[in-house]
Amino acid sequence: MRENLTQSIEDYLKAIYELTLKEGRASTTQLADYLEVTPASVTGMIKKLSAMSPPLLEYQKHQGVELTDNGRRIALKVVRNHRLLELFLHKVLSYPWDEVDAEADRLEHVVSEAFEDRIAEVLGNPEYDPHGDPIPKKDLSLPDTSSVPLSALRPGQQAVITRVRDTDSDLLKHLSEIGITPQAEIQVKDYSEFDGNLHLYIISTGKTEVLGPRITEQIYIALKQ
Numbered sequence: 001m002r003e004n005l006t007q008s009i010e011d012y013l014k015a016i017y018e019l020t021l022k023e024g025r026a027s028t029t030q031l032a033d034y035l036e037v038t039p040a041s042v043t044g045m046i047k048k049l050s051a052m053s054p055p056l057l058e059y060q061k062h063q064g065v066e067l068t069d070n071g072r073r074i075a076l077k078v079v080r081n082h083r084l085l086e087l088f089l090h091k092v093l094s095y096p097w098d099e100v101d102a103e104a105d106r107l108e109h110v111v112s113e114a115f116e117d118r119i120a121e122v123l124g125n126p127e128y129d130p131h132g133d134p135i136p137k138k139d140l141s142l143p144d145t146s147s148v149p150l151s152a153l154r155p156g157q158q159a160v161i162t163r164v165r166d167t168d169s170d171l172l173k174h175l176s177e178i179g180i181t182p183q184a185e186i187q188v189k190d191y192s193e194f195d196g197n198l199h200l201y202i203i204s205t206g207k208t209e210v211l212g213p214r215i216t217e218q219i220y221i222a223l224k225q
Contacts, residue, residue: 007109010078011035012045013056016067017075025064073140080136082108083129084119086166090130091123097130097181098172131172132163132182132220148223150186151216153198158187159221171215179205180219 015034019026031042049071050059056071067075085104089095095103111119120126120138127143129135134145146162153159161184164175175181179202189208190199196213211219 005074008045009049009056010074010109012049013067013071013075014078014082016057016065017072017079020066023064025066027064031065076136076140076142078108080140081111081116083133083135084116084123084126085111086129086131087123087126087135088119096173097166097176098169100130101166101169128163128182129166130182131166132161133166146220146222148221149217150198150211150219150221151196151213153188153221153223154191155188158185158224160185160224161219162222163220165218168218171218175215175219178202178207178209180209180211185224186221 012031012035015031016026019030019034023030028039028042028046031037031046032039035042046057046059046065049056050065054070055068056074057065057067059065082104085107086100089100089103090097117138125137126135128145132145134143136142150159150161161180161182163182164172164180166172180186180200185203187201187203188198189201191197196216197210198216199208199210201208
């Protein structure tokens, strides 16, 4: 079915998938902001996707949208292509992790199934992309991933960074410079009740960095016992 879909439709399905991971449903406003299009454009596409046979999403006025099983399968296929491409660009072509997202956005729609399989084979059928996000398997199932945000930690706790959201390339560049990348070990030294700032000791650099909640909510961890 994917062969009959436009790049724009695939972008919408992927966006709805990403937005509904936390909320369960995505609003017109959220989609417009995420895709940087007008609410009217979103409304038109939503109506189109919900009217397809079979429908790719379920839409209830004033209650947002969610993907149908068919829509979710297509979205996961695009996500798989995207994250495999990110890892290929990073590991094989030495792209910095803050540049792979934009490149993968351009390539994810044109990758053939054979090329996707070849990338996965060359990379050793990886489970995670450079940011720690899970790569859907061939059958579109997902490996386990941490959902504990760094913002939840308090002084004395130690953790390993598991993933970082890849929506802000400037933030990724900054985090890379201070050593906050997947597999980095950190310890919380202090927490400010006033502004939510965390003082983090980064084992690999031997330095303490202060990060606010706008950043720590984008980073996920696994606690160390």
